Amino acid sequence: MQLPRFEPHARLRPISLLSTSQVRAHGSGSSTPCPRPAPYAAAVATGVGERLVLSWRSGEDLLEAVYAEGRVLLRVTSAGRTSEHRSRRFSRLTTPVTDVALTLTGTHLTVLTRGAGQDWVARSRVDLSGPARTGAAPAIDTRDAAWLGALEVGHEGAVEMLEAGGFGQLGLRDLRLASHADGTAYRLADGRPVLTATSAGPGFFDTAHTSVWALDPAGPALEHLSDLYFHRPDGDERPGVFGDHATHLVRDGDADAWLVATSTWGDFDARRRGAGVAVTLARTRVDLLEGEHVLDTEPLVLPTDGFRSVGVWDPHLVRTGDGWLVGYVSARRFFRFHPVLAAGPSLDRLGLRGVDPRRRATEGTTLWHRDGTWLVLASDGRDGRTGQRERYPVFDLDLHEIGALPAPYPTNIPWPTLVPASAEGEELVLVGFDGTRTGGSLLGYGTHGDVVIARSLSD
Template sequence: MVARDMSRRGLLRTAGAAGAVGAVSALFGTVPAMAEPSVTPFDLHFAVSHKYRPFDLIAPRFVQYDSAVTPLSASSDTLVSTGVRPRAPFGSVLVEVQRAAGVVVAGLAGGGTSVLGTLDATTGRATIEVTVGGATTVVKSAEVRVAGAFRFAVVVNENAVTVLVDTTGTGAGWQPVLTERDGVRALVDLRVPAVLGRLDYSFGGRGDVRLGRVRAGYFGQAGVRDPHVVQHADGRPFIRDGKLYLTMTNAGLGFFQQAHWAVWTIDLADPSRLEQVAVLFFERDGVVLGDHAGQIVYDDRTGRFILAMSSWGDFAFRGVHVRHTTTTANVLQGVHVLPTSRLGLPTAVSSWDPALTRIDGRWHVAFVESEAQQPAFVFHPALAVGPVGADYADSLRMVGADNSVDQTEGTIIQRVGRKWHVFASDGDAREYPVYDLSMRKLGTLDAPYGTNIPHPMLLQVGREWWMITFDGTQYAEPVLGYGGHGDLILMRSPGR
């Protein structure tokens, strides 16, 4: 997830193997058939087959309010409460504006507190305003020119508030016009459950304003990254009804704290059919965060899901670590807010990108070690293993790490043919190194290397091999800054 070209941006650099034979249980669908067992990673030759950009201000399955369903009473000089709210500070309000000779307003409000975006089409001024204890503060404003009908949106990602406009007939789509995080956080912390729990999605107008359809719900994504297949403990991919389940980081409208974690499906018969099916948030240190970049493993022996993720949700250049939790709840559907704890990895430095698989009765945990995040990021892949029969978080010891690289992440554990490997992505060399389970480098994958540090998520589908990854294509970087990447990329290899 860390971009190799951040020095150019002057930001960070300066501050189950799918080859398992047979069928899975009826609950989990069928694993694609295995190709010849003698295949190695170096027999695979990947080429890009699909590239597209998931983008939704509200995730399609996670609309919580729609005035097209619930009749809307038009009013002016009024803030209308929808009566619904998000369980985490990641939500959007989208308003169709039919006429605006006054000010359009949308955001979160309740109990004398509000965080709102406004747009005065007459004066051409948009603002972000926060009200606490009866005092209203405009924390940021910008000039915005609109005419006629348009769409207006206010998005909350963590404590960052962004105002967007879509001018009818231009074909430009949603364009952010201003965003602010620090000014909002100085007045209110939306990550605190007691604060967010009083705030409903709200909208309205001041003066002569006529609104059309209004929708509100959980924020979707400006792009996706860090794909990791949901798998069984032994490495088999989680497939149901012909759909592969995987987690991805949903890029927010801004830096790492504005992203969050979600579960998606890809139709194996048509990989252009991508659908978000779950949203995941995490409680720690008294707040709800969008920690991300990890993996979900279903352990058939215990009937639980194991979730491991990276603590990017409150990243402030003071370290990163791997978090984890287990649950019997179906985290592959719906909205979940889960408490987590720190995973006891055998390292004294920062860590992220966990990957877990039980091999020959022992849990193997690949991850990224990082001894520094400023003035420059330095990071490399590592592998830990537990005792035979122990649980995934118990008594992990270091197997090895590749200290020869310092821009390498995206650790993936995968079996190709008869042998297990650790795969990673080297942003300096622009290649995908392949390691054995002693962390000895064996070579590199034959696959295109795009922008950012694309993770090599390998998966066998029938007699083909797929690599699901991403790139560094940004969204509206001049307004939002770094973090709104990337495009989803699917590569294919015919196997051997």
Template sequence: MTDFDRRAVLRSLTALGVTGVTASLFAGTAEAAAPSPLDLKFTVEEQFRPFDLIAPKFVQVDTRARPGTLVKTGVRPKAPYGTVTVEVPEESAFVVAGLAGDEVSVLGTYDAAAGQAGIEITTPAGTTVVKTAPAALRAPFGFAVVVNENAVTVLAGTGSGWRPLLTERDRVRALIDLRDPAVLGKLGYAYGSRGPARLGRVRAGYFGQAGVRDPHVVQYADGRPYIRDGKLYLTMTNAGLGFFQQAHWAVWTLDLADPSKLEQVAALFFTRDGVVLGDHAGQIVRDDEHDRFILLMSSWGDFAFTGVHVRHTTTRADVLSGVHVLPTARLPLPTTVSSWDPALTKIDGRWHIGFVESPAQQPAFLFHPALAAAPRGADYDHGLTLLGADLSVSQTEGTILQRVGGRWYLFASDGNAREYPVYDLRLRKLGTLNAPYGTNIPHPMLVRIGGRWWLPTFDGTQYAEDVLGYGGHGDFILMRA
């Protein structure tokens, strides 16, 4: 019987007053008469695009510009994800902005006389202009330089939003590695004018996002959502100005009284192999029993088509606010191939973790959902064994563990079939969610709030793909059942 037929028959039985034990004769067991995810119907209620060159709560500099060819603020980001914006009120300007220290600088430039924007890197070996692009900007305008990992992007704001003029990563990395704490620790936000033109307001701080994706509700160990002061906490990948390495991870709140109010409250970065990275696509679990936060994330921060894996750490620090740079370790999942999109919950005394297995990322990505569990009484990272995997699919990710009607399920997103498969805890497919399926591979983040099911997700809407390439997506989408 198809999912549609099952829903139709159950509605008919309910209309006839056939419920409880009588309905169980149709479903096979009394438990089957309980609410099922297959009976939910979701519709889109909110869709909008979070976009901030500087995350609003993470502004570090806000001042009127001082005169000078290069003004060093002395204010530093903890990770190579920062932005400087400058108001340019005059036409004949030569403006610079970015990061600078005593001997090293990473700057974006705009030369009005030459009609050109550029990116220049200074090291003890000298100054190199790594890239230029034609640009003709009419004053007044905004000038911005964004650093995402080792990618440097120059943007202009002319009244209709920010648009990128040029970006470069590989030639920047050939001269400097901003992920190295020894390098980044000597650089601070800087700006200046090489000429008589005066500058206006200067702002600098942690980069926000060109879009968001991979929403995962912050939860307690037993799966309950983390809600404080009427706000739901969730993590999302903040899309950077470019590919996966340019993104980073953040904690957001969703105002339950007004779901259009989405606010970033924390920025999370991670150290491994001697560098600071923006690993993302993960989950935070509040484990009150051990007074800790468990963080799991995917190693997209240095992705180079040579594999991905799930990493983890625990901390007593309040990672739901502020800026954090945390060391991580590889999670010992029971797989010999790549993995990402972890989903952790303690079910009946055993830690269960859903994840994606990926046997290949080139010449094409191949990936499918899997589920593992630790022995009863063991910690989440000990003795994990595989419970099941769906090898019949090849473009399925976004694993989510959730309880509906007293039963636990694993949800995922199948990009080929354009549907959300629903599995039991042996990875047997039970059906699909009745929910709109947009572009990209949106994750089915089910969460029950106030007796109603919500589903925050995302789509594949890009930002300035013609200049930045793939990776600057997507819109935030909120569905409700």
């Protein structure tokens, strides 16, 4: 089978700390209700003076960023106790500051600054979930709906403008084409295809969330459409709202509904005993292409018969004439992972169809219809075996490798997301991402990445 060849085309990086703006204020002080549906919030003050206190408050809990005398710190007050958190390396500013931001992403509180013409740099970050230890912040349940509904944003000190609302993204990864149930691209009325992405926060797994975007392949350009958050199926054990991600959005025309399959990365911590990742499924008739949505989910049970598995993720769903195909990833340990394919007459009756357990750094399992045949694409990361590194392997439905996409391979493990450039044409764009970080050294790994676009070559 002849596979399309690709050449580099463009890079995009739609950095924005704010995805939605609920509050606007200015002057030397303010306090305004700013309820949030999920623990993803940002307050951005521009044109700041010599001193500023930027805050989020819910009841007796007070979360503050303090900027004064060339230093920045976080201050957390809860249960009658106040703690201060500053970085020895990053709290002192060496250049003038024009803007200060205070973000909440999951359980992480972060203060960032920037100067004129500069990028955002994180100055301090603290995890509000505990555990209690000397110098730690008091534990606060930021995922609680009542706590989120009582949020207020405020400031003390002169600013030209304060905006507050939903947290946006430092980078995008895990880009996946939204599709109809038959696997064809879902497009807006103007013809632009829709993508889901993981919006990177100021950290890794538990600071990110799912977002939805429209892609203009000709630009190329991305437009933010919406943000998705999730209740877990085991809500009694893990109540609250989570920023789960690595998501596939499917339009089921037969049911006039959206299916949302996602991976429970929203609170993942490899250090936690019994840590694991699962896949959940939401069904809704609500318009998910604008606004913010908290979705109830059920388990999407993906088979792992015959091989060791500590977690599954990266779901991709297609309904064929014979039933459903579901591609995903399984890890025998964190982080050694490989592609898997399940099939069944319905999503609650899936059996194992194919598995390649010898691979150890392959994810982004994606179904692709080519010349009347269903194929499986994936992405081999740099930690794979010899011959299985930095490439896009192509498999049959038994997960026997039959080739590889001739395409440039960025850093990290970009998913092989193939998007038809138009509804009529045969040109394809390959939408991936890389490991480029932003936000400064304090944040470390997890703020990636650039959106990396390649286009198919005509023979």
